[in-house]
Amino acid sequence: MSLTIGDLSKATNTKVETVRYYERIGLLPKPPRTSGNYRNYGEAELGRLSFVRRARDLGFSLDQVRALLSLSDDRDCDCAGIDRIANEHLGEVDRKIADLKALRRELKAVIDSCDGGTVAECRIIEALAPRG
Amino acid sequence: MSLTIGDLSKATNTKVETVRYYERIGLLPKPPRTSGNYRNYGEAELGRLSFVRRARDLGFSLDQVRALLSLSDDRDCDCAGIDRIANEHLGEVDRKIADLKALRRELKAVIDSCDGGTVAECRIIEALAPRG
DNA sequence: CTTGACCCTATAGGGGCTACAGCCTTTATG
DNA sequence: CATAAAGGCTGTAGCCCCTATAGGGTCAAG
Numbered sequence: 001m002s003l004t005i006g007d008l009s010k011a012t013n014t015k016v017e018t019v020r021y022y023e024r025i026g027l028l029p030k031p032p033r034t035s036g037n038y039r040n041y042g043e044a045e046l047g048r049l050s051f052v053r054r055a056r057d058l059g060f061s062l063d064q065v066r067a068l069l070s071l072s073d074d075r076d077c078d079c080a081g082i083d084r085i086a087n088e089h090l091g092e093v094d095r096k097i098a099d100l101k102a103l104r105r106e107l108k109a110v111i112d113s114c115d116g117g118t119v120a121e122c123r124i125i126e127a128l129a130p131r132g
Numbered sequence: 133m134s135l136t137i138g139d140l141s142k143a144t145n146t147k148v149e150t151v152r153y154y155e156r157i158g159l160l161p162k163p164p165r166t167s168g169n170y171r172n173y174g175e176a177e178l179g180r181l182s183f184v185r186r187a188r189d190l191g192f193s194l195d196q197v198r199a200l201l202s203l204s205d206d207r208d209c210d211c212a213g214i215d216r217i218a219n220e221h222l223g224e225v226d227r228k229i230a231d232l233k234a235l236r237r238e239l240k241a242v243i244d245s246c247d248g249g250t251v252a253e254c255r256i257i258e259a260l261a262p263r264g
Numbered sequence: 265c266t267t268g269a270c271c272c273t274a275t276a277g278g279g280g281c282t283a284c285a286g287c288c289t290t291t292a293t294g
Numbered sequence: 295c296a297t298a299a300a301g302g303c304t305g306t307a308g309c310c311c312c313t314a315t316a317g318g319g320t321c322a323a324g
Binding site: 006036 | 301
């Protein structure tokens with residue numbers, strides 16, 4: 001199995017530039033090159049990139065992905081570390097949802113207070129302005 | 133009323149650098165300067181920056197804030213444009229909440245599938261990895 | 265008269281890509 | 295076999311929205 005960067009990017013739904021970016025920041029190892037200096041990937045790299053993409057889709061930061069990768073390489077290690085990262089991330093997601101809901105409530109209130117007319121009468125602007 | 137950039141930044145809970153940044157990108161007008169080349173703000177600038185911050189807190193993008201500002205300057209104009217921007221933003225917020233909830237469900241499922249053990253047995257890693 | 269708090273500009277960095285520009289290599293077609 | 299299109303390569307700049315320096319100048323208090 002020999003894949004070009006384009007093959008890999010299609011297979012993982014990742015832009016080519018993103019693959020190179022991941023390599024540059026050390027998230028993916030530098031692959032061997034062909035005689036024409038093309039990156040030459042195999043099954044292992046495909047798996048690793050899929051892992052990265054899946055974790056990213058679940059909202060893990062690149063640093064968290066890096067940590068997950070290095071933990072997952074140690075097959076005999078306790079999986080508590082992995083659990084910790086995942087739960088920490090879950091907490092972040094919960095906080096974000098709560099924040100957005102609060103924001104939504106406030107925004108909705110601002111919008112609902114306005115029933116048209118000119119800008120001078122607009123409650124949205126009034127609600128945004130401090131004392132005016 | 134004569135305010136330094138520091139006064140303004142305290143009054144609006146904005147970092148000094150951020151105020152200068154807003155000026156640089158044209159969100160705030162360039163204020164007059166003192167003889168010592170300090171920015172010299174008044175009531176109007178305080179109001180405008182408060183508006184910007186409030187809108188930002190509600191999650192409007194800088195472009196949206198810019199639009200809101202220019203609409204709000206036209207006091208005789210219909211406020212439909214303002215309503216449109218606000219509702220468009222509400223839609224974005226709703227989409228974000230929905231996306232995060234979906235993500236949360238998936239993440240939770242991944243986490244719940246694991247009941248400890250070594251990394252080799254860890255369902256979190258398994259759920260992230262593609263085939264293997 | 266000096267200390268320290270504040271101000272000034274200009275520039276770089278962050279996260280996580282994305283998008284060029286300006287080349288070289290491979291593959292498909294005439 | 296020649297060529298053109300598609301894809302690869304490096305390097306760098308841009309996106310959003312600030313934030314954080316470095317290296318200076320100004321001002322009020324002691």
